[in-house]
Amino acid sequence: MLVDTVTISVKAGNGGNGSVHFRRNAQTARGGPDGGNGGNGGNVYFQGIDDILGLQEFRFKKSLTAENGIKGGRQNLFGRNGKDLVVKIPLGTLVTNTNTHEQFEITETNKKILVAKGGIGGRGNNEFKTATDQAPHYAEKGTVGEEKELHLELRIIADIGFIGLPNAGKSSLLQALTNATPKIGNYPFTTLEPNIGMMGNIALADIPGLIEGASKGKGLGTEFLRHTEKTKLLVHCIDCTNTQSIDSYTTIRKELGAYSPTMLEKPEIILLTKTDLIAPEEAEKKVKDMENVLQKKVFTVSILDDASLTTLHKTLEAFISS
Ligand SMILES: Nc1nc2c(ncn2[C@@H]2O[C@H](COP(=O)(O)OP(=O)(O)OP(=O)(O)O)[C@@H](O)[C@H]2O)c(=O)[nH]1
Ligand SMILES: [Mg+2]
Numbered sequence: 001m002l003v004d005t006v007t008i009s010v011k012a013g014n015g016g017n018g019s020v021h022f023r024r025n026a027q028t029a030r031g032g033p034d035g036g037n038g039g040n041g042g043n044v045y046f047q048g049i050d051d052i053l054g055l056q057e058f059r060f061k062k063s064l065t066a067e068n069g070i071k072g073g074r075q076n077l078f079g080r081n082g083k084d085l086v087v088k089i090p091l092g093t094l095v096t097n098t099n100t101h102e103q104f105e106i107t108e109t110n111k112k113i114l115v116a117k118g119g120i121g122g123r124g125n126n127e128f129k130t131a132t133d134q135a136p137h138y139a140e141k142g143t144v145g146e147e148k149e150l151h152l153e154l155r156i157i158a159d160i161g162f163i164g165l166p167n168a169g170k171s172s173l174l175q176a177l178t179n180a181t182p183k184i185g186n187y188p189f190t191t192l193e194p195n196i197g198m199m200g201n202i203a204l205a206d207i208p209g210l211i212e213g214a215s216k217g218k219g220l221g222t223e224f225l226r227h228t229e230k231t232k233l234l235v236h237c238i239d240c241t242n243t244q245s246i247d248s249y250t251t252i253r254k255e256l257g258a259y260s261p262t263m264l265e266k267p268e269i270i271l272l273t274k275t276d277l278i279a280p281e282e283a284e285k286k287v288k289d290m291e292n293v294l295q296k297k298v299f300t301v302s303i304l305d306d307a308s309l310t311t312l313h314k315t316l317e318a319f320i321s322s
Contacts, residue, residue, distance in 0.1 A: 093152050122142045272290070275300045
């Protein structure tokens with residue numbers, strides 16, 4: 001389970017001020033008050049959206065503001081109401097007011113939840129006319145729109161997890177199959193924190209590399225495996241240029257089992273990666289040898305071979321929808 005969190009501030013629009021104005025035209029030199037009312041400020045609403053990556057845009061846009069109401073005009077002209085702001089928030093996001101600690105969860109896509117109420121427009125001087133004061137020289141100010149700091153937390157459960165030794169090409173695959181842009185490097189332990197990406201509506205998680213002894217804290221340890229505990233499928237990535245592929249496979253399985261025996265019961269796909277780096281016949285032989293020893297089907301992929309990526313995409317999709 002990956003946790004995506006962000007703190008944002010929302011500000012509803014202020015109410016527009018009422019206007020102080022008196023009728024003046026060719027016929028009326030000293031007319032009565034005609035200052036109009038200000039418009040209401042726009043409200044801020046949250047609305048659910050089915051996109052687990054939806055919080056990411058708030059990395060750059062942390063403050064959200066609805067439009068202010070327009071101030072009243074002459075000739076009793078009402079100011080326009082400020083436009084409401086409807087913010088799309090991923091389903092399953094827990095929203096906490098950092099000040100009051102009030103909480104609610106986003107559970108529906110067709111309901112707008114009011115999170116900050118717009119200010120009320122002030123009344124123009126026309127509305128303050130009384131029997132004793134026919135020419136009020138004052139109007140109401142619009143009230144200030146609500147402003148809140150909100151903490152948003154989304155717990156993402158990945159459907160599929162990529163595991164394997166460092167440098168096996170896990171992040172490259174995530175990048176090739178999804179919209180994610182993980183860091184990729186020709187050295188071990190490029191990935192320090194799990195990455196997540198969407199392949200259609202399937203969430204893929206790329207986690208740091210595992211090495212022998214990881215369950216005892218070697219390398220980056222195994223703590224991040226908790227992000228794959230709830231996945232429906234593990235994709236075990238093995239670099240095809242690795243001459244010890246069977247050993248690597250059993251090493252990783254040992255570490256998975258040491259982390260939690262249930263990890264070994266999870267369905268898995270064995271995937272030989274980077275097949276463009278060896279001759280096709282060699283890749284074929286490698287697949288056969290591994291299948292013989294492991295008694296499991298072995299898949300192949302290269303990020304430079306679109307057809308292999310399409311096949312992998314379909315295989316993963318079929319698995320999740322079955
Ligand atoms: N030729 C070729 N190179 C690849 C392929 N996939 C990955 N690579 C390269 O292999 C290196 C490691 O790739 P990463 O995707 O960072 O590997 P990783 O498994 O995420 O590595 P860690 O995060 O360290 O565990 C990079 O230099 C990639 O460019 C492939 O299909 N073909
Ligand atoms: Mg990586």
